Amino acid sequence: MKKIGFLSFGHWSPSPQSGTRSGADALLQSIDLAVAAEELGADGAYFRVHHFARQLGSPFPLLAAAGARTKRIELGTAVIDMRYENPLYMAEDAGAADLIAGGRLQLGISRGSPEQVIDGWRYFGYVPEEGKTDADMARRHAEIFLDVLRGEGFAQPNPRPMFPNPPGLLRLEPFSEGLRERIWWGAATNATAEWAAKLGMNLQSSTLKFDESGEPLHVQQAEQIRAYRAAWKAAGHGRQPRVSVSRSIFALVNDMDHAYFGGSEGEDHFGYIEPEKRAVFGRTYAAEPDVLIEQLKEDQAIAEADTLLLTVPNQLGVDYNAHVIEAILKHVAPALGWR
Template sequence: MKKIGFLSFGHWANHPAYSTRTAGDTLLQSIDLAVAAEEIGIDGAYFRVHHFAKQLASPFPLLSAIGAKTSKIEIGTGVIDMRYENPLYMVEEAGATDLIAGGRLQLGISRGSPEQVIDGWKYFGYKPAEGENDSDMGRIKGLKFLEHLNGVGFAQPNPNPMFPNPPGLLRLEPYSEGLRDRIWWGAASNATAVWAAENGMNLQSSTLKFDESGKPFHIQQAEQIRLYKEAWKKAGHKREPRVSVSRSIFALINEQDRQYFGREGRSTDQIGVLEADRRAIFGRSYAAEPDQLIKELAQDEALQEADTILLTIPNTLGVEYNVHVLSAILDHVAPGLGWR
């Protein structure tokens, strides 16, 4: 059994073929899609976070709105770039969102990926400390965020406060119990996956990673997940970890599907340079008739290792079509793979 969620990049543009021509369109349709996805049995609504782009950027208002209009579906991110964040303020935002959602927040964070502008985090008022780089800064902020999710007091109270204080050091409020166990780290390498396990975070592995062996993408990703699980066990954490992988999967049910995605099925893994001249491998897309999809996906080793599958969706094509895309996977593909 797998949990099946969707992952939206939240694009918009003033294009005649787009249903999301403005930021408002994208935000409101994201809420509507999450509500509809819950109704058809999708387990999670996840959203990408990018800055300086016509894509979703500030996740907590959106996730709070979805949390208030749904009751079962998990809500999350994939991922928040910690280089841009104030980790203590983010603890408050995440806590409030999780309480509104009744404990359904699954928050993906990371040290971040290449963005639309050079060193975009500096415009938010951040810079690495002396002797650190921006990756170090992102991971340090991530650990600080985790530390203060535990609800332990750390701040010295004012002896003459506006309102009475409880005894002892003060913690950030609102505190949401259990949220610390629902933080995920987006890892692009084997080493960061191991680091995530050591620090007690769930693992998000997307459709790309650094090419560390020259093997096909799904095999490298499966190896990354196994290393993560071994490190988790070695660290002695008391709970079972969760692992998600992202995939572009389209079941060709009708002519509209074939028009949009008929060529995707011929795609293969792609090699490129992600950053700092590091070779990266990008996983293929899947698009075929349901019976063929089942055969192809059964050979994807990383899908077998993960407990959660995040289906990337074409959010610009509107809520109705995206519900069709998700329903096609639930009805025609997932049962044949034992996911449902």
């Protein structure tokens, strides 16, 4: 059984053509879509975090609200940019949201992607140490976050506190048991996937990754997943890891689907998201279900992963996006053995 969820960037635009015209629309519709996806039998509702953009930028209020409105579905991120995060404050927010959701958070974190402004993390008060890069800073923030989530005391208590303390060093509260094992790293390279494995994080691989071989995205991702699992095994962790890949997949089952996505299918393409860093961008799958099934059988990374995240066009509205999810669950997933 493969877990299937959706991934939303939460775009919004005041354009009359957009069904999501404000930040409030993006947040409230995201909650409604999580509820609808749960009712359809989907396994996860995931959200992308981008700062300085007309997208979802503050995940924990959204995750907490979605957690209060749902009962079963996993709620996650893909991904939170750790260059911007205070790992201790983040641990408090994450613990609170996870407790509200009853232990259903699946938090994807990462070094992040190019943002809307130059060195946006500087405006949040973070600067890499001398001789370090912003990627080094993100990984350091991630390591601190993971350590705090273990729930071990580290802070010296005040001998004259306002309220009585438990014995020993104090930890951050609220603490949510098990959240440490539900942290994922969004890896753009094989090396960072292996690093994530050593630290005991699950793996997220997106619709793009840095080009390391010139091969199609799904082939490079499959190699990345195998390298990750080998590193996990070598690290000797006592549990099995989870791996997700993201894809843009649309089953064309009615006239509206054809109007929106008919003819949009293409091939992988290569380009530069940072100077001197070539990346491979994944194709869009858009076809009638029988054709789609045959195409997806050839995707090596989907075959390797246990979780598939469907990127959704959120500005087309909750109802249409619920239809996109339902079409995959009903017309595609069973034939591929995912359901």
